[in-house]
Amino acid sequence: MWQWFYKLGSPKIFYAMTERYLPWLTGITVLLLGVGLVWGLAFTPPDYQMGENYRIAYIHIPTATLAMGCYAMMACFSAGYLIWKIKIADMIAKACAPIGATITAVALATGSLWGIPTWGTWWIWDARLTSTLIMLFLYMGIIALRSAFDSVDSGARACAVLSLVGVVNLPIIKYSVEWWNTLHQGASNLSLSDTAANPPEVWVPAFFVGFGILCFFLIALILRTRNEILFRERRAQWVLELLSKGEAGA
Amino acid sequence: MVAGTSMSMGSVILATIRRELLLALRSPGDVINPLMFFVISISLFPLGGGADTDFLSGIASGVIWVTALLAIMFSMDSLFRADYEDGSLEQLLMSPQPLYFLLLAKVFSHWLLSCLPIIILAPLFAEMLAMPDAGRMPLVLGLLVGTPILCLLGAIGMALTVGLSRSGLLLAVLILPLFIPVLVFGTGMVQAAMGSLPYTGLLSLLGALLIAAICLSPLAIGAALRISVN
Numbered sequence: 282m283w284q285w286f287y288k289l290g291s292p293k294i295f296y297a298m299t300e301r302y303l304p305w306l307t308g309i310t311v312l313l314l315g316v317g318l319v320w321g322l323a324f325t326p327p328d329y330q331m332g333e334n335y336r337i338a339y340i341h342i343p344t345a346t347l348a349m350g351c352y353a354m355m356a357c358f359s360a361g362y363l364i365w366k367i368k369i370a371d372m373i374a375k376a377c378a379p380i381g382a383t384i385t386a387v388a389l390a391t392g393s394l395w396g397i398p399t400w401g402t403w404w405i406w407d408a409r410l411t412s413t414l415i416m417l418f419l420y421m422g423i424i425a426l427r428s429a430f431d432s433v434d435s436g437a438r439a440c441a442v443l444s445l446v447g448v449v450n451l452p453i454i455k456y457s458v459e460w461w462n463t464l465h466q467g468a469s470n471l472s473l474s475d476t477a478a479n480p481p482e483v484w485v486p487a488f489f490v491g492f493g494i495l496c497f498f499l500i501a502l503i504l505r506t507r508n509e510i511l512f513r514e515r516r517a518q519w520v521l522e523l524l525s526k527g528e529a530g531a
Numbered sequence: 532m533v534a535g536t537s538m539s540m541g542s543v544i545l546a547t548i549r550r551e552l553l554l555a556l557r558s559p560g561d562v563i564n565p566l567m568f569f570v571i572s573i574s575l576f577p578l579g580g581g582a583d584t585d586f587l588s589g590i591a592s593g594v595i596w597v598t599a600l601l602a603i604m605f606s607m608d609s610l611f612r613a614d615y616e617d618g619s620l621e622q623l624l625m626s627p628q629p630l631y632f633l634l635l636a637k638v639f640s641h642w643l644l645s646c647l648p649i650i651i652l653a654p655l656f657a658e659m660l661a662m663p664d665a666g667r668m669p670l671v672l673g674l675l676v677g678t679p680i681l682c683l684l685g686a687i688g689m690a691l692t693v694g695l696s697r698s699g700l701l702l703a704v705l706i707l708p709l710f711i712p713v714l715v716f717g718t719g720m721v722q723a724a725m726g727s728l729p730y731t732g733l734l735s736l737l738g739a740l741l742i743a744a745i746c747l748s749p750l751a752i753g754a755a756l757r758i759s760v761n
Binding site: 313411415418419421422425426429430433438439442445446447449450453459 | 669684687691692694698701704705707708709711712715748751754755757758760
């Protein structure tokens with residue numbers, strides 16, 4: 282187990298290993314998203330209050346959760362880079378920022394689309410909406426900070442410190458709906474019983490979509506990290522060999 | 532500081548504060564400009580938005596807090612920039628004294644110079660913006676507890692960007708999002724008091740943020756300075 286972990290720390294082995302996993306991951310993503318979206322959008326019965334509108338939750342909830350998860354992940358890899366100087370940890374943290382910013386933007390956009398029919402407004406300065414918006418700003422700040430440094434190493438360490446400082450925002454987002462009773466609802470309860478507010482035919486497809494979006498996120502993350510590896514190791518022998526092989530193949 | 536190790540912690544902190552105050556006295560522009568920014572931008576709001584007292588009293592707490600926040604952000608440049616350029620920042624990092632307390636002393640003297648005048652002027656501007664009397668006390672208390680948090684957070688951003696040649700707008704992008712919770716609680720206090728509601732809860736939250744910021748941010752400032760100085 283540990284040996285596998287150490288090996289992944291080497292950019293070369295990470296590159297080779299992800300090459301093997303990517304087709305599987307792609308297959309699983311297509312399967313999960315296909316099943317979940319068709320089931321959730323076409324077959325799940327409409328909500329008795331919100332009608333068909335609630336179906337946007339199938340995109341909104343997974344992306345909003347993932348937006349926070351991505352930040353937590355970026356912070357963990359940043360800490361890993363600062364403490365153990367693992368190069369690959371910084372490359373993954375760098376890949377997290379633009380993907381996380383995009384996911385946060387999707388979560389905000391789907392949330393406001395959902396807000397128009399149900400709340401009667403697409404935006405309100407509610408605690409959870411505002412703290413999610415702050416998270417989007419934090420992602421953008423991290424991207425801007427990295428691009429401001431000429432030295433890859435200084436930029437990486439500065440971004441790692443900033444990511445860790447921004448972690449303060451995560452519990453604020455998570456608990457904002459419990460601390461402040463504003464418009465955004467709290468987390469829903471999931472139950473297997475037929476009489477529950479959210480019966481299984483509502484949340485089981487949501488799990489398919491959720492894991493599908495998670496896998497999609499991992500694919501995007503791996504692809505960006507692989508690009509970053511090729512760029513930073515562009516003078517390494519194995520990258521040069523790989524590139525010349527690619528040219529010969531094409 | 533020749534015999535660095537023989538100095539007691541207290542005298543080192545006092546020496547740091549005395550040095551900062553003396554430097555500010557020698558180049559008063561660094562202290563006066565943020566204050567002038569605060570004064571001038573507040574006077575822009577009645578000119579641009581209309582001098583109607585109902586409108587002004589509605590936005591007064593927000594305007595004072597936001598302009599104070601921006602003034603503090605612009606003032607951050609004087610915290611590390613000169614020290615970075617003349618090399619005394621490296622001396623600070625290499626000093627045998629705990630960096631944690633040196634940085635706290637530095638940020639504290641910055642707060643004395645750039646925030647205290649703003650806090651003293653705030654009630655005057657509250658009056659000029661037609662804020663009801665009930666809002667004055669929570670405004671000053673909120674600024675007293677909130678502005679040190681802003682200085683500590685701003686110092687993190689400044690420490691991260693001090694090595695970059697043009698860092699002004701980047702600094703804004705980095706630290707303004709982190710300022711938002713303080714702004715929300717600070718203006719919330721004034722709004723609560725104006726609606727005759729208790730504001731001690733929000734003040735306690737700000738106090739908790741201040742304690743957390745005092746405990747943790749010097750560590751982040753130190754780490755960021757080491758990156759910038761290299």
